[in-house]
Amino acid sequence: MPYLDSFNRPISYLRVSVTDRCNLRCVYCMPPEGVPWRPHGEVLRYEEIETVVRAAAELGISKIRLTGGEPLVRRGLVDLVSTISCIPGLDDLAMTTNGTLLARYAKELKAAGLKRVNVSLDTLRPERFRRITRLGELSATLEGIAAAKEADLVPVKINTVVIRCLNDDEVVDFARLTRAPDWHVRFIEVMPLGDNADWAGNGYVPMAEVRERIERELGELRPARLGGGGGPARYYRLSGAHGTVGFITPISEHFCYQCNRLRLTADGKLRPCLLSDYEIDLRTPLRQGAAMEEIKHLIVEAVRAKPERHHLSEQVIPQGRVMSEIGG
Ligand code: SAM
Ligand code: SF4
Numbered sequence: 001m002p003y004l005d006s007f008n009r010p011i012s013y014l015r016v017s018v019t020d021r022c023n024l025r026c027v028y029c030m031p032p033e034g035v036p037w038r039p040h041g042e043v044l045r046y047e048e049i050e051t052v053v054r055a056a057a058e059l060g061i062s063k064i065r066l067t068g069g070e071p072l073v074r075r076g077l078v079d080l081v082s083t084i085s086c087i088p089g090l091d092d093l094a095m096t097t098n099g100t101l102l103a104r105y106a107k108e109l110k111a112a113g114l115k116r117v118n119v120s121l122d123t124l125r126p127e128r129f130r131r132i133t134r135l136g137e138l139s140a141t142l143e144g145i146a147a148a149k150e151a152d153l154v155p156v157k158i159n160t161v162v163i164r165c166l167n168d169d170e171v172v173d174f175a176r177l178t179r180a181p182d183w184h185v186r187f188i189e190v191m192p193l194g195d196n197a198d199w200a201g202n203g204y205v206p207m208a209e210v211r212e213r214i215e216r217e218l219g220e221l222r223p224a225r226l227g228g229g230g231g232p233a234r235y236y237r238l239s240g241a242h243g244t245v246g247f248i249t250p251i252s253e254h255f256c257y258q259c260n261r262l263r264l265t266a267d268g269k270l271r272p273c274l275l276s277d278y279e280i281d282l283r284t285p286l287r288q289g290a291a292m293e294e295i296k297h298l299i300v301e302a303v304r305a306k307p308e309r310h311h312l313s314e315q316v317i318p319q320g321r322v323m324s325e326i327g328g
Contacts, residue, residue, distance in 0.1 A: 066080070126139070
């Protein structure tokens with residue numbers, strides 16, 4: 001049974017950032033100069049991640065998502081997937097990725113026990129993709145998405161952060177994709193974190209506006225269900241479409257009351273809330289040889305420390321890390 005936090009929310013989901021490094025520099029996620037990578041010694045080793053996941057599973061966590069930075073830039077990730085997929089008590093193992101390296105790894109990841117992937121994709125236009133990611137090629141991510149579907153890492157969910165004057169004119173194009181088989185698109189409101197206030201302030205687009213634009217062009221969106229979730233997205237379907245359109249509204253309609261997650265940063269801090277800088281250090285006790293019971297005790301402490309909700313509306317903006325250091 002999942003552990004309950006102080007507000008009676010069952011905590012069943014751990015997001016594990018396996019690296020703070022990334023092969024892209026998305027404008028709303030990282031500053032132009034990038035962020036200084038943490039030295040390898042500061043990043044949790046795979047055995048340490050395994051210990052934390054085992055402890056979490058013993059406390060009723062049943063879902064793990066690997067994220068980053070870009071998880072697929074860390075060497076040996078397939079081995080970590082193999083190890084984690086054998087831990088008793090877990091029933092879901094997923095990954096969030098920018099997709100650039102998926103074409104290379106999708107089959108191996110599936111064979112190692114990964115169930116599915118979410119792929120971030122903010123534009124369908126090659127030049128714009130380069131502008132948003134500063135380094136990437138659209139074709140690589142599209143090939144990655146195709147490879148993930150081919151490898152049965154499904155449902156593949158596309159995560160699209162919508163930003164005014166950057167890609168908001170493409171929401172209808174993305175929604176249209178869901179008429180083809182296997183396309184599930186989730187639109188996300190951009191969140192302020194660290195130094196990205198320009199993107200998150202001036203660029204913020206409420207999901208109600210995105211929905212209205214889609215319905216104006218493509219017709220009514222009817223409520224739908226999509227498996228492999230239990231997360232904050234609300235799903236809809238266009239008439240006759242196979243795929244779904246999801247909306248994630250951390251700002252306009254926060255979903256903190258149903259939050260079921262903890263986050264582990266690449267440098268071994270347990271973060272009870274994405275949007276609060278409070279963290280509990282696991283790396284030091286892990287390296288001092290802490291017993292499993294002690295790690296479990298610290299995880300319970302993080303569960304108890306989960307705040308009731310975020311306070312972005314009162315201008316409390318987390319400053320400690322940028323999104324690539326937490327994993328989204
Ligand atoms: N590199 C991987 C990727 O891009 O999918 C995993 C890490 S990335 C930080 C996880 C997710 O966070 C991505 O879908 C990304 O678009 C999203 N993200 C990054 N910064 C964000 C922000 N300020 N507001 C909302 N979502 C953000
Ligand atoms: Fe890298 Fe993902 Fe952040 Fe883009 S959103 S810079 S791919 S971590």
